[in-house]
Amino acid sequence: MSTSTETIEQLKQEIERLRKEKKAVIMAHYYQRDEIQEIADFIGDSLALARKAAETDAEVIVMCGVHFMGETAAILCPGRTVLIPDAKAGCSLADSCDPEEFAEFVSRYPDHTVVSYVNTSAAVKAHTDIVVTSGNARKVIDSLPADEKIIFGPDRNLGEYINSVTGREMLLWPGACHVHDRFSLQGILDMKKEHPGAKVLVHPECRRPLQLIADKVGSTAALLDFAATDDAREYIVVTESGILFEMRRKCPSKTFLAAPAQDAECQCNECDYMKLNTLAKVRDCLRDGAPRIEVEPELAEKALRPIKRMLELS
Ligand code: 13P
Numbered sequence: 001m002s003t004s005t006e007t008i009e010q011l012k013q014e015i016e017r018l019r020k021e022k023k024a025v026i027m028a029h030y031y032q033r034d035e036i037q038e039i040a041d042f043i044g045d046s047l048a049l050a051r052k053a054a055e056t057d058a059e060v061i062v063m064c065g066v067h068f069m070g071e072t073a074a075i076l077c078p079g080r081t082v083l084i085p086d087a088k089a090g091c092s093l094a095d096s097c098d099p100e101e102f103a104e105f106v107s108r109y110p111d112h113t114v115v116s117y118v119n120t121s122a123a124v125k126a127h128t129d130i131v132v133t134s135g136n137a138r139k140v141i142d143s144l145p146a147d148e149k150i151i152f153g154p155d156r157n158l159g160e161y162i163n164s165v166t167g168r169e170m171l172l173w174p175g176a177c178h179v180h181d182r183f184s185l186q187g188i189l190d191m192k193k194e195h196p197g198a199k200v201l202v203h204p205e206c207r208r209p210l211q212l213i214a215d216k217v218g219s220t221a222a223l224l225d226f227a228a229t230d231d232a233r234e235y236i237v238v239t240e241s242g243i244l245f246e247m248r249r250k251c252p253s254k255t256f257l258a259a260p261a262q263d264a265e266c267q268c269n270e271c272d273y274m275k276l277n278t279l280a281k282v283r284d285c286l287r288d289g290a291p292r293i294e295v296e297p298e299l300a301e302k303a304l305r306p307i308k309r310m311l312e313l314s
């Protein structure tokens with residue numbers, strides 16, 4: 001970043017002033033830039049962010065994450081102002097599930113329960129019976145009767161993981177995240193040779209072969225908990241590299257290595273959407289009250305039901 005340290009400090013002070021003036025709470029996902037995680041009131045995985053949004057009495061919620069996270073907060077908190085630092089912070093996984101195509105797919109299986117990952121648009125959630133996150137997907141699926149027919153979307157890799165641990169045969173939508181789907185198995189095996197004592201932490205949005213070599217597969221919060229309570233000294237972290245900030249903060253005596261991605265040309269272990277948010281944009285959105293996320297009430301009502309079911313079940 002070209003911003004000087006002094007400017008970062010000034011930005012932090014301005015954010016502090018505006019946060020109080022606007023009675024705002026700043027929430028950040030673990031994939032946000034370090035300096036945003038530093039100033040957030042709350043940092044969490046997508047499940048914790050949804051829960052926190054449902055609980056907060058703040059008038060303004062600044063959701064430092066991607067669009068679907070802001071949308072989920074807006075659906076859970078009607079009447080509150082939900083701001084997102086950069087309106088272009090989308091999600092390739094959410095984009096891999098077009099609402100009309102999903103509705104058509106679902107309509108072909110009327111006897112199936114539709115379970116959707118939280119990384120979806122409100123329009124996809126409106127065609128869903130229960131929303132899940134990677135942090136509670138297994139628990140929610142386990143709560144359904146063993147013979148229940150299930151459609152799971154949009155993340156194929158997470159769906160395969162849940163099928164493997166629950167013994168289900170859920171029908172999977174073929175969506176994926178452009179970051180998690182591109183981690184290199186060979187790159188991680190090579191890294192393991194250099195760091196034989198390192199344990200491998202894998203997010204379930206990664207492909208099946210990576211899940212199979214993992215010491216722990218889990219949501220960002222589950223990977224953090226594992227690292228904090230496990231006895232290894234070194235870890236290869238196979239998820240978006242923003243998580244390293246909180247891992248190093250929580251476990252200062254341990255070493256966390258970002259896993260390499262398949263494409264040597266680009267930093268594929270970074271989510272370019274998550275990284276669109278900057279401290280300056282956090283300040284701007286607090287000051288301007290925009291970009292604001294608003295969900296049309298009829299759609300919000302339909303999308304709220306499966307989100308509420310998730311929060312009740314997990
Ligand atoms: P978590 O649910 O583990 O936070 O991960 C979701 C995700 O991929 C956010 O991009």
Ligand code: SF4
Binds near residue numbers: 090177179
């Ligand atoms: Fe979406 Fe992937 Fe970025 Fe998460 S890491 S916000 S799933 S594009």
